[in-house]
Amino acid sequence: MKKVVIIGGGVAGLSLGLLLKKNNFEVVISEKNAKMTSRGHAFLMHIDGWSILEELKEGLDIPLPGEEIGVFCLNNQNGVPIKKQKLNLWRCIKRRDLIQFLYDLFPAEQLKGGRAFSHFIYENDKVVAAVFQNGEVEYGDIFVGADGAGSAVREATIGPVPFTAIEVKEVVGISSHEKLGEIYQNVFTKFQYQNKGLSFGMIPVSKKDFVWFMQYSVKDGDCNQACTPEELKAFCEYQLADFPPVVAELLSNNDYKTSYIWNTRDFGLLPKFHHKNVVFIGDAAHLALPFTSAGTTNAILDAHKLTEQLLIHEDCEAAFTQFYDDRKESIEKHINLGRELKELFVNPSLTDNEKMVVPLISKKIDEDARFEKLIDVQYFTDPICSTCWVVQPLLRKLKLEYGAYFNIEYRMGGLLPSWDDFQRGAISKPSDVAPHWEEVCLLHGIPLDGDIWLEDPLPSSYPPSIAFKAAQMQDADLAVLFLRRIKEMLFLEKKNIVDLDYLEKAAFEVGLDSARFLRDYESTAEIAFREDLIKAQDMQVGVFPTLIFTNKNNEQLVSKGYQEYEYLEQIIHELVPNAKKRIINSDPMYLFGNFSTMTNKEYSFLSNTSMEETENILLDLYTKGYVDKYESKNGIIWKSKLAIY
Template identity: 70%
Template sequence: MKVVIIGGGVAGLSLGLLLNKQNIEVVINEKMTEFHTRGHAFLMHLDGWSILEELSEGKNIPLPGIEIGEFNFNKSNGEPVKRQKLNLWRCIRRKDLIAFLNQLVPEGLIKTGRIFSHFIYENGKAVAAQFSNGEVEYGDIFIGADGSNSAVREAILGPVEFTKVEVKEVVGLCKNEALASKLPNVFTKFQSDTRGISFGMIPVSASDFVWFMQYNSLEADCSDKSTPEQLKAFCDFQLSDFPPIVNELLTTNDYSTSYIWNTRDFGLLPKFHEGNVVLIGDAAHLALPFTSAGTTNAILDAKALTEVLLKIGNSELAFEQYYASRKDEISKHIYLGRELKELFMHPEKIDGDKMVVPLISKKESDDKGDKPLKVQYFTDPICSTCWVVQPMLRRLKLEYGEYFDIDYRMGGLLPSWTDYQRGPITQPSDVASHWEEVCMIHGIPLDGDIWLEDPLPSSYPPSIAFKAAQMQDGDLAILFLRRIKEMLFLEKKNIVDLNYLENAAFEVGLDSAKFIKDYETKAQEAFRNDLILAQNMEVGVFPTLIFTNQDNKTIIAKGYQEYEYFEDIIHQLIPNAQKRSLNTDPVFLFSCFSTMTNKEFSFLSDKSVEDTEKTLDDLYERGYIDKFESKNGIIWKSKLADY
């Protein structure tokens, strides 16, 4: 089988390398004799750049660009709207990526100066590509990777209907070491809330930034043929009311290398192929740049197409499966781009709380839908017993998670120390000794010294913080609760401090700007509602778990209980419940849970204390996990969990 690829950009080069690696004969045909640098840089998700790393494996050619770990979204006056952690995104200069791919291409694989003209057909099947310079390339399969204005697409499917250009981008690349040191790995964006204009800046190296100014061309415009001086004047005028940092960056920009990009898209095609000719990348689908998905999608296309060609002998069936595997994701990006464009052009519709951050990648849960069992869990961030039942709750989720969802409620364990008395505990020093005792009994680390060195006056602030997290994302709120418990129980951090709470929110992927806003407003009322509910249900012990089945039969578990007790409740309420086989593989467990103590790992993996220590030390030495050592034990942090 010989594959003829038309287009030597990122899509065409990636596909050619993937096919060549499988010993498939490939020819890449590129119209340019030299690769241009237009399209200064782009963001790419791990889904894309992990494929590139596979291609360079064993060749000692490092992937260019730097990882971007944070997204800051602000109003044009500098007021924060969103601050969110980014997982697994990378900013790469286009010329650096093309150079990287070209280093991997075997000699003779690329033929340049070939502008596609038409296909030569025999018996209704394309047998060769004809180029305008008179050259012809014969093959069995033909791939159109020739970009958004694809001549191959038009040849096989006819013209597409592009959307009208309403938003344009001025794009540039400049060196500014001072700003790069202040904003390493941070994607910063400012957007007006009164008109359609925004400015974004992303570091692409330790000293360079790619920047863009998006603007509503129906409100103001600049000619594509403007001189560098005219382009600079246009940008300066449009951005005159933006924060000083914008001007600080642009003073180092060379406008002779900047350009205006007319953004547009077209709807999802009914198919990506005709006969033995198929499309990938922008030739197959085009989304507006608000989604930052174009380059990643091109590489994912190349990978998906390679896989089906290897698996399915019939090319048309392979192309149909390729389309089926990609169309839903592509459609989402097209419509998300249009949604974001609408918000951009009509800023009066923007609600900061609902602003979409398209770069946040979150895996869909496998446990969706109604479940036969509801569990209300009354807990508190400073409750030591709630901490030591974590191994049981985690195992319960792994083995019986298909049967129940947990509704987390805050119980209000410590309003203040005034007249507080629960058993023998009347003052902070009593908690210190109690925690040390709990640690000895249950073998799970707690450091009671926090209550001697920097005692918490109340558990209400971290409880309110949990409600703020919960308002934003239920799954991330559970990670947030886990994180602030680790801060308190092991790191001796006073989680009444809003700085610690904000940092924890950011660490787990919440929008920390929204978190602070909700903490100071709506979360207060949500916490009060939890307290009222706890009082009405006569909850006085933590943890309290209330299990209710579909027949409204209820069983209440209070305080510390052994795992078998929870299993028995589930079987009483769902007699036919079957537990999943527990996967005890360490890598799997650390993919499920971002952190684990020795006790948790031992309980989930059914290993002895000695085997647990040996396994965790081995994982640490191999670079799978990190560790934090507290006075009374270690917590291990996964490098595998992607939340």
Template identity: 55%
Template sequence: MKVVVIGGGIAGLTLGIFLNKKNIEVVISERTLIPTNGHAFLMHSDAIVVLNELKIASDPEVKHKSINSFSLKRPDGDEIKHLKLSNWNCIKRVDLINYLYHLFPKKNIKLGRDFSHFIYENDNVTAAVFKNGEIEYGDIFVGADGGNSMVRRAVFGTVETTPVEVLEIVGVCKCTDIETNYFNTFNKFQHKGKGLAFGFIPTCEENEYVWFIQYDISITDYNGTNPDGLKLFSKHLLADFSSEAKAILDSNNFETSYIWKTRDFDLLPSFHKKNVVLIGDAAHQALPFTSAGTTNAILDAKILATNLSENSDFEKAFNLFYDYRKDDVLQHIKLGRDLKNEFINPSNKSDADITVPLIKKREAGSVPKKSKPIQV
């Protein structure tokens, strides 16, 4: 059996490593040279446990920063909630990608392959064709090419996404003007009367933070592409926020910041068609309010690899994969939408009732058990 993975991001690489460890032939095709775009994100310890299964005992863990508390404040800095967290970590995307690349055979990674279309024989895909003219033949094809998946479009057609109602400006910066008591805390400043929030989380690098601004586009929007314009717009949004917001924005290089369109789509009726299967954001996409995307991509990879290695019938393996994941995915989609509505209509909630990031501990095993929490 040969598996062709289309997309060399976190989901695709993790799947490739698991399959390779199970002695299943696998080739990863990635459209970019080195897919290291993106800044940093929260990851649950469930995913760290899975990542540790990929390495040999003497290898270090992927670099991460433990986040042990969550502080919710109003723009003026008045704290309205403070919670202890467990099992949450901040990881830089470039660190995770480099960690995964190190664990996968370089000869089986084909870079510069932008997916074009499939070649079919008797309704099954026999090969993936790429825009550079290269062709990869295989038995199973995995779409791990993200939320804008071209593999998904080729298999399922156009999937309708929800309207974009909230945008997120994201950046990473070094800032020495932040108090030391913030060094292991996820800090969020949320406006009480409108959909506007600012947050920052420390990374594993000294004095470095990933930060974000979430805003309701019905209030205001930015259509420019100039970094200086984005900086002015960000400062305008946070004009009434505390000194931490000003310090972060003043320290940030807006050449590397971007605006993220937050959107999702309904649960698909299946994650596969014939011998093509989707994982990660290609298969399911929840709004970023849940902070579950990366963890879910890694769990997808492990569960699919396990099912493929234990079932010679790939149709059965795909169905087991879908049956295992669909309940969590549906919960995350619903939760993301509920949190978005709460964000857009903040006056509907009292301070005590505002939802905060929290996850219950799950017992770690070779494959996660059925008692799975909602991840926020």
């Protein structure tokens, strides 16, 4: 097995060293600092990164440091809420705690401090050894530059990179405050000045400690990099004078001797991350501006992906090339997003509050987005329609097997304006719905609890329909999750989804900006709902669900009410004769990755397993802690613990 010499003992270098050691590589890490440094204070890390850390400590009773962050609140400088969104699996970790966590896992004798990189020794145009400023030499087969943004390894191999100008700086510190720790637990709170580039953020990193930062545009004022703690304190107090009292309260406990100014900059995507047998990872390979909070997560993902490729390829350059190909698209997006957010920060007049990006929201990438869609589907539905609930397994299967061929647009049909003069079949009053739902449950094997129509009947389906349009105006994909969530609230949890508190809760749970959701619900969403009602009338929609399929030749086929899955398949094939069914991956983690909640019937239908086998699989996942469950009167719904909501 090849010997790997890692230059840089930060998060990237230590993570790579541990992953390689786990796979029996010979590894030596050389770090320029003789002792562990606490500089950097803390950072946010997505589960993409900390799930790898969990993997590294597998079988060891070592807790992962940090606090999970579940909420992002953005306010203006006066404390007025602009956005409030759920964060999906982020964690704030003190840098010192994470480095110590990694140090404790790595063999001490293979981590050599006091080694500042000097130069390489070459033979036959390949590096055979790294030389350090203290005179020590380390021979190896593969050399990794994990030495940060100003990488000496990178410069020694490919030369200097063109850094962007420093337009934004950050003052960073850690402050303890027990009272605020109780109030702001698990919440990332940010205050943004609306007329200039200035913001303040506070993120809990323990029960009482906060990492805080003040971002500011240098064109609006600056502080000397070599300023004294007293001068830094005065600068911060001057800049933040108009901010809410909580800012001054947190900073009243801050020790400015440990705070510092960070010059933020980046460089463009490199044409490759290696030269011969030398490869770069983390900030040495790619540097984005801090607005995306992606640096630490990307460093760990680099380590994981590089290890994978070194295990696959005997030739290290082939491994490095594939490593670059695997990472370049994601990295370039982070670089571009960082630049976009910097531009908006420096010039806040370029956008309004509604369009401000929250970069920490993680959103699943649609596997079918790259395909040209040959069919448009208009789906007329209603949040309280029981048939629309029991067709969920069919629509989910259609998405997995034929999603490459169609786009689907959700429209509200207005099933129940009110109970005044309502008559649909045998149903004319709320108590008629209860036995109907019980019958639907028995017929289709999908849990519904009709007791809500006896205990707390809904007066109309219009309020949740308007709420869906408010969600759809903000994000079409999250609106579908919102619709699913309010249906679960109604059909299983017996929640009256006319209640705005439940609707706001559902919006927040699925990742929508609940502050904007409420504003849209109270204003323009009703107009959008009325447009759906007019559309339904024009297209003579009288049954729910109704799906109208239209191909590129304007050929149209319609599915009304409950139909068997084969009927929907037939429609796809009639409109696109050469359509090919995609084989569904029946692995439970794949299915829960696509659909964060599933009933037994849905899992059974999608995975093509018996109901008995399904129950055993789901109970095993529950026992192992992969899913939670909610037990209703007539059945269970299972919820992935790694889901969006």
